[in-house]
Amino acid sequence: MTDQAYNFAYLDEQTKRMIRRAILKGLAIPGYQVPFASREMPMPYGWGTGGVQVSAAILTPEDTFKVIDQGADDTTNAVSIRTFFERTAGVETTTTTADASVIQTRHRIPEDPLSAGQILVYQVPIPEPLRFLEPRESETRKMHSLEEYGLMHVKLYEDISRHGHIATAYAYPVKVEGRYVMDPSPIPKFDNPKLDGMEAIQLFGAGREQRIYALPPYTHVVSLDFEDHPFEASKADHPCGMCGAEDSYLDEVIMDDAGGRMFVCSDTDYCEARQAAGHRGKDAA
């Protein structure tokens, strides 16, 4: 079968219309989880089928597409999804954040601020922030519709009572425009402040769970916390070993069996751009 046997961006037009309707509804009700008829995609659940369907529904031939996986452009998930859309949509792809018009991401928000006109598509494993506290879907829907979010704080309370501080480090729950409590997908809580008032459109797709939700530009997003235990966007307390950046989210890399380790930017594009501009960290070759 040739690549031309596929419709533009793999999905058929009826499916794209269905997904676009869900996206528009999501944008109209920021933070609300819109059910949609998720399709089988040529990749396993958990590999970004939700994000891929959202990307497929919004891509146009003029778009420039970027995929990041845990901040990196060159890991398996990122490479395979980028290649997928190169073949099925023939769109331009890039690794430069500023050049991309659509960015599909898993577990990170790029360090460079996004601007109006860009769209950030998140891959979401479990869209329901209340899921691990309340297993009944009928009940969590009711809690969302009646704005009963006391339970979310029970989770944070448990964190503090067990660890002395809010130990939730990723998928940190947020409240959108003072209404819906939303799971921002498993991004580190370091990225949570970037959700607030972002100029770009943010779309969240959960393929297995069949939910789409969205944040339109300039949406007010607040991370939940306690008055005496305020939210803190934490990161490893080191500069990047390659580019010396002090303000970016870092991955810890084990170097040898003797406890050697280095910290590097998880956003590879950000790190490479800084190195190209002449910044050097202590571990740079």
Next chain:
Amino acid sequence: MTALLSVSGITKNYGAYVGCADVSFDLYPGEVMGIVGESGSGKSTLLNCLAGHLTPDRGEVVFDTRADGPKDTVTLSEPERRMLSRTDWAFVHQHARDGLRMGVSAGGNVGERLMAVGERHYGNIRDKATDWLERVEIDATRVDDRPTTFSGGMQQRLQIARNLVTGPRLVFMDEPTGGLDVSVQARLLDLLRGLVRDMGLSAIIVTHDLAVVRLLADRLMVMKSGRVVEAGLTDQVLDDPQHAYSQLLVSSVLQV
């Protein structure tokens, strides 16, 4: 004085079967009402209708709300009814597991209602939770333990603490002492009696254990086949039962 809860003509049928039929009574602030009867007599159906867990087919349940005065909770909107059930109302289940979150620490269980009504200060929530654990005679050092590590009696006391922490005015209890051994029952009843008196709570207690109502209830209703067959002051009904079924019930109690 206005009644805290005014029930009139509550009827609930399950198809052709009668759950409860045409039950009416008034409950005044600070009063404890006992509902006794054999299994299947409609006690629990009635309690669930009153507490908003079931929708009765007919009848009114008028509750004297703090903000707006008497309101029929049957026709109240669901958000309002759920708000009532986590502020002014409390529901103590027979099985503590039904009323607790078993995966959450004791402190989190007690704190949940506080957080549900908007408390956002960790220190305050924890202080209140610890205070309430002590009031129900659970050692404060157990505040971070999960209820799964508690004995049955402790779980039941924890459930009571979790319900009373927001200072409700009306407590529904469904067999609160069921499944506990007698010495634990006695402690729990003692505790409940103290709390009810101290806080000026009104309560509706469903039980098949006449000793429980003798200790706790001011007034008593005897139910059979979904209908109230006798009602009156507790001592009066227990010492001088008029209806044949009440007489049977009272005479069935084993004397040790």
